[in-house]
Every structure is written in C-alpha cells, then in structure tokens.
Amino acid sequence: MNTQPDNEGDRLAALEALGIVGTPPEPHFEAVCRTACRLFGVRHAFVAFLGDTQQWLKTPCQALPTTMRRDQSLCQHTIRSDALLVVPDTRLDVRFRDLPAVAAPDGIRFYAGIPLSLEPGLRIGTFCLADPEPRAGLSPADAAAFRDLAAIVVAHLRLTEANAKREREIAQAAIREAVIREQHREIHARSRTQEAANHQLLMAEQLASVGNWRVDLSDGQPVWSASLYAIAGRDPATPPPRLDAFLQIYHPDDRARLEAIVADAFARKRDSISRRG
Incomplete structure (x- = not known):
C-alpha cells in the first residue's frame, strides 16, 4: 500500500529547510512529551520527523530507536492526512500488527x-x-487537549524555522560582503594599475614631446592629455575643440582612418546599450 503523501517532494523540501533532523534534544520538546504522558496516562509520548526513507525522533522513546526505517514506522500513516489518527489496539489493525515496534514483547x-x-x-x-x-481511544476532551499540545509543538517548530531562516540570511549576507570586498580589492588594484600606466604614459609623452587624446563616448567630446595641451599651446582649463573640428588637423588619409575608428566605437557602445535594454 502506498503510504506517501501526494505532495511528498514539497514535504521533504520543507523538512530539509527546517534543519531540525539530527539536532540534539531540546528541553521544551521533552517537556511537552512529559506533560502528555501525565495528562493521558500513557507510557510514551514523542515527536518524530519522517524523511524520504527514515523516521527520526526529536525526543527519546523507550519503545522506539532514534532512527528507523520509515516503512516500519507507525507515523508513516499519520502524515497521510491532517486528521488525528487513533489506533486502540495496533495488534488488531492489519496496518500495524506486523511492525517491529508492535510485535516486540513490550511493544506499542x-x-x-x-x-x-x-x-x-x-x-x-x-x-x-x-x-x-x-x-x-481518546475522548473528545482528550482529543482536544492532544491537539492543543500539538499546537505548542508546532509553535516551537516555527521558532526553529525562524532561527534557521535567520542563520541562512546571515550566511548569505556574509557571502555578499565577501564578494563586495573582493570586488573593491579588484577595483582598487585596477585603479592603481591604471594610475601607474597613466604616469608612465605622461613621462613618455614629456620625454618624446608628444601627447594623446581620447573621445568621451557619452557626449562625443575629445579629452586631451596635459602634454597635448602644452603642444597645442592651449590653456588646460579650456575644453578641446569639438571632434569634427579637431580631426581636421590630421592628413586626409589619417583622418579617414580615425573617423572610422571613432564611428566603430560609437556603434559598439550603442549595441551594448541596446542589449542591456
């Protein structure tokens, strides 16, 4: 007989996210179980979680091992529905009578x-x-009291869930901070490398009495180096001439090549913006 819930995948994912399986005993779970034993006059009360193939007890039970095969557990039938399951005599029920926990001399x-x-x-x-x-079985009053105790257990599980979520968020934040620190380190390293390259370029320009220029692709305005300002005899505080006027100082053959390079750069920038959009 199939004893798996229809939403088994989602159920197992929720159990894994809770992160409770395999954790040490906790006093509040054990206190609820002791209260249940006294209240209902039973020898055992326990909290169990059912994984893919195993049942695991959060609270100890003398009648059951901490872990056991799920297909040999009584609880595999309980998770089939939201209803309270009561079995007055397991040895008279075909679902349970052959289970090890039932067939044992002092079994359930x-x-x-x-x-x-x-x-x-x-x-x-x-x-x-x-x-x-x-x-x-259980009287209606006992069944109501049992559900109230179960609600307390669920409240403790929700606290466990909130703590697990918080720990995941802290871990994710730590990872993000580590990534940001690494990015800042890389940016700083690139910046220092660029500063060193600019300094070497400036020294080379000064030694060779040459300059360099580039085009700001955001507005098409040329940007001159200090050496080029000096060669042109222009005040560095004034902007260079517009690109079309500036290119007129070049030989027609060189001018055509430079115009093609600049046009290609503008085209690649437009394509990049279009892909991001």
Whole structure:
C-alpha cells in the first residue's frame, strides 16, 4: 500500500529547510512529551520527523530507536492526512500488527498521532502517544487537549524555522560582503594599475614631446592629455575643440582612418546599450 503523501517532494523540501533532523534534544520538546504522558496516562509520548526513507525522533522513546526505517514506522500513516489518527489496539489493525515496534514483547499496542505542519498540507512530522496496553481511544476532551499540545509543538517548530531562516540570511549576507570586498580589492588594484600606466604614459609623452587624446563616448567630446595641451599651446582649463573640428588637423588619409575608428566605437557602445535594454 502506498503510504506517501501526494505532495511528498514539497514535504521533504520543507523538512530539509527546517534543519531540525539530527539536532540534539531540546528541553521544551521533552517537556511537552512529559506533560502528555501525565495528562493521558500513557507510557510514551514523542515527536518524530519522517524523511524520504527514515523516521527520526526529536525526543527519546523507550519503545522506539532514534532512527528507523520509515516503512516500519507507525507515523508513516499519520502524515497521510491532517486528521488525528487513533489506533486502540495496533495488534488488531492489519496496518500495524506486523511492525517491529508492535510485535516486540513490550511493544506499542495503543497509538495516537497527529501530524505537524508548518504550512497547510506540508506534514513534516508527528506528535504521538503510545502505550504497551490497548485502550478504548481518546475522548473528545482528550482529543482536544492532544491537539492543543500539538499546537505548542508546532509553535516551537516555527521558532526553529525562524532561527534557521535567520542563520541562512546571515550566511548569505556574509557571502555578499565577501564578494563586495573582493570586488573593491579588484577595483582598487585596477585603479592603481591604471594610475601607474597613466604616469608612465605622461613621462613618455614629456620625454618624446608628444601627447594623446581620447573621445568621451557619452557626449562625443575629445579629452586631451596635459602634454597635448602644452603642444597645442592651449590653456588646460579650456575644453578641446569639438571632434569634427579637431580631426581636421590630421592628413586626409589619417583622418579617414580615425573617423572610422571613432564611428566603430560609437556603434559598439550603442549595441551594448541596446542589449542591456
């Protein structure tokens, strides 16, 4: 018989995101289980989570190992629906009578389980009552009290969920900060490299009595080096002539080549802007 919920993939993802499986015992879960044992007069109460193939107990139970095969657990049936599951005598129920936890000499005879869900329908685990003696079941008042205790368990799980989310956010923020620091380091290194190259270029221009210029592709305005201003006898505080006028000082053959280079640069910039848009 298929005992997996229809949304098994989503259920397992929710359990993994919770990050509780394999964590140490916690006093508040154990306190709720002790309260349940006293309130309902049963020997065992436990919180279980069901993974893909294993059941894992968050609270210890003398009748069950901490981990066991999911297909041998009673709780695999509980997570099939949102309803409270009560089995007065497991040895009279064909679903449970052959399970190791039931067939053992002091095994579980009475079982009651309620699914634990952080979101509607995503039943990640169970809160259970168990006893080695069969019993009639749970009265309506007992069933209501059992649901109230289960609500307390879910509240603790939501706290665990919030803490797990916060830890993930802190880890992600640390990664982002590390990336930003590395980017700043690279930018600083490139800036120092560029400054060194500019300084070497300036020295070469001064030694050779030459200058250089470039075009600002945002507005088409030429940008001159200090050496070029000196060669042209222009005040560095004044802008260079517009590109079309500036290119007129070149020989027609050189001018055509420069105009083609500048036009290509403008075209590549337009293409880059178009792709980003």
